[in-house]
Amino acid sequence: MSGYTIDEARRIAINCASSYKSSLEDKQFIIIYRDKDTNMIKHIEVVFLARNYQHLTGLNMIDEAGKLLDHHSEFFYKKCVEKKLSCDEIVMRMDGTTQLKLEALPAITKFTSITKIVAIPNDATNEYRAFRILEQNGFIKLKEGVEDSLSASVDDIEEYVVPLEIVELDSAQIIPTKDDYDFFITNTNKALEAGIDSAKLFSEGADSPYANMIAVRSEDADNPAIKALVEALLDEDTQKFIEEKYDGAVIPVK
Template sequence: MFKKKGLFSVSVVSVILASLLAGCGSGTSASESSSQPPKEVTLKVGAAPVPHAEILEFIKPKLKENGVQLEVIVLDDEGQLNPSLKDGQIDANFFQHVPYLDSVSAEKGFDFAVTTKVHVEPIGFYSQKLGSKDELKEGAKIGIPNNPSNEYRALVLLQQQGLIKLKDGINNYEATPKDIAENPKKLEFIETEAATLPRVLPDLDGAVINTNVVLEAKLDPNSALFREDKDSPYANVIAVRKGDENREEIKKLDAALQSAEVKKFIEEKYGVAVVPAF
């Protein structure tokens, strides 16, 4: 009996010691694990050069701290940013507002989700010949973007300024000069690619130009004779393939873009040209 009892006691002690050692071992691993940086993943985001890519470059260090290696992809043709997202060449894009995305999605078969709003680039009216809108003469030539959503946006801005009146019922973010009901100055509208408007501005009496195009062309955004107000619905957004909006690295991207640091960066760098949408 004594020997069996002794063997039992030794076995119990051995089990206890093993448990303690195992506990110590797992505690050390947990401590070491908690001190390790998060596993780094690469996130490819396609963007327009200004201000989109510049904003993304600003948040790169913060994302790297959080385990995300941000790769900013700037394409010569911004029209390829949505096809590149659809084809999986990039993980997200940052160059467009929702009305534009809606206007091309049905036609092109894009199935995207919008994850966050970042900023508004108030579209404005620029001229190298006029000092105010009151100097617009009958038959003046006005340049406007020729993509559906921004063309509508430009015409609405001109309507807000009392220069034209659109037909009733035009509320689907699409309109062309054919949808103008009243044009008292008989303005002539030149529809062209948004990116080319700064180059043809000297040949026009004025043009409605997107702010990112103004910045890329090194024009002074403060020189606009009039512009959208801060309540514009055209906030630029992050778009991803539907189903990717819950990816951890996308959530980290969104959080970084809506930080107080980014808001300050936008306000200090771009002034009236770019307005935070958060």
């Protein structure tokens, strides 16, 4: 690890501030990772604010007498962005964490430039559903009018908000090859069949147009068996069982 001088620390803080402002400031991200102890896929949600930047540098601001200044994080960030931070305004922390943070800072401010790989189903219906999930969670923007058609392909992506490589696969091949991708999108039933219940990052909401429906012929509208089925599905005990059994993977009828 390098032993940065105060001038080198100042230059790193100033240089990285522009990347932080353009790529991270006021943005929220889902960071996906594999736990090295359990080998399970996990995630955390993080948001980057102006006041967070100073903490990432590990630098403290001081006054003319050398006294530490508290609650000046946004002022520190503003000076970095405007390239006006001077060496006599900052000090490194005595515990050595400043050196560690300055080592990591350039990579942190540029992590959104790393392309993520996602696998999605390639059949017309589920591919559109996958694109909608990606759009709703801030990865892409679809072209106007796509929602009306309920179908989409990669050609209908107007903008990649996050660098993304999309791999289109037969839905049956996604889970067997899941370790080849940063994340994947698949149907709930396939995830449940594979015993996957702890790696869900996002899913369709209760307003999804792809809900299962009970449809009968007009002559069966008053069939006691059909009425009993509908009554059972609407029963509070049934809904509670579904919510507890599937932990949000299956949404009960309301």
